[in-house]
Amino acid sequence: MKVKLNHRLLTVANLVEEEKSIIDVGCDHALLSIYLVQNKHPKKVIASDIKEGPLSHAKENIRKYQVQNQIIVKLGPGIEPIEKDIDTIIISGMGGLNMIGILKYKKDTYQNVDTMILSPNSDVYQVRKEICKLGFYIENEMLVKENHIIYPVIRFQRGKRKYREIDYLYGPILLQKKDSLLVNYMKLEQEKKEKLLSLLPKKYFQKRLQLKKELKMIQKNL
Numbered sequence: 001m002k003v004k005l006n007h008r009l010l011t012v013a014n015l016v017e018e019e020k021s022i023i024d025v026g027c028d029h030a031l032l033s034i035y036l037v038q039n040k041h042p043k044k045v046i047a048s049d050i051k052e053g054p055l056s057h058a059k060e061n062i063r064k065y066q067v068q069n070q071i072i073v074k075l076g077p078g079i080e081p082i083e084k085d086i087d088t089i090i091i092s093g094m095g096g097l098n099m100i101g102i103l104k105y106k107k108d109t110y111q112n113v114d115t116m117i118l119s120p121n122s123d124v125y126q127v128r129k130e131i132c133k134l135g136f137y138i139e140n141e142m143l144v145k146e147n148h149i150i151y152p153v154i155r156f157q158r159g160k161r162k163y164r165e166i167d168y169l170y171g172p173i174l175l176q177k178k179d180s181l182l183v184n185y186m187k188l189e190q191e192k193k194e195k196l197l198s199l200l201p202k203k204y205f206q207k208r209l210q211l212k213k214e215l216k217m218i219q220k221n222l
């Protein structure tokens with residue numbers, strides 16, 4: 001029996017290459033790990049989570065789809081359950097600052113990792129900026145809309161690229177592609193910022209200046 005993923009997790013899965021050694025951090029139900037085993041011929045998959053509850057749910061699903069021999073289930077925070085031969089880290093469905101916390105202070109434990117696929121629920125500007133500081137660049141990225149919420153899915157590869165502030169904010173590849181969801185999102189941001197600027201008293205000089213700068217960046221890139 002083949003597992004079915006929602007649109008968001010399918011977008012994450014589509015960014016995973018075949019025959020990789022993967023850790024899915026914060027796997028919860030492990031549906032993504034199961035899908036990868038069934039469709040991407042991975043060399044190895046570790047499904048990990050910080051909590052026992054999600055892991056017992058994961059184990060149930062792994063039994064249901066009969067992939068017990070192909071997925072290693074591990075309890076532990078962040079990338080602590082990683083093994084030396086892992087080359088791909090996936091983290092999705094978590095806050096961006098949590099993701100940064102997981103990856104920033106454990107650099108030495110993932111020296112063999114060349115790919116990270118991250119889909120943060122928030123703070124995507126900080127995620128792009130901090131992961132690039134760790135020696136990765138944005139190789140591909142997509143936006144996916146589910147239940148009226150827009151999620152970014154970003155594939156980072158080891159290497160260096162130069163980025164502008166607007167790239168960290170809205171995504172260099174999404175901007176280049178003029179992604180239709182991004183355009184909608186930027187227009188909404190523009191409206192919000194314009195409204196805020198019109199309401200903000202003149203004494204908040206710095207904040208007004210910042211808003212004007214951000215509005216200029218948006219206008220230039222719409």
Ligand SMILES: C[S@@+](CC[C@H](N)C(=O)[O-])C[C@H]1O[C@@H](n2cnc3c(N)ncnc32)[C@H](O)[C@@H]1O
Binds near residue numbers: 026028049092102
């Ligand atoms: C909302 S679920 C997302 C599940 C799945 N990755 C997805 O995208 O649908 C978040 C999961 O991350 C786990 N989690 C949160 N912080 C974590 C951390 N620091 N290390 C490992 N797992 C964590 C939670 O226990 C939860 O099961």
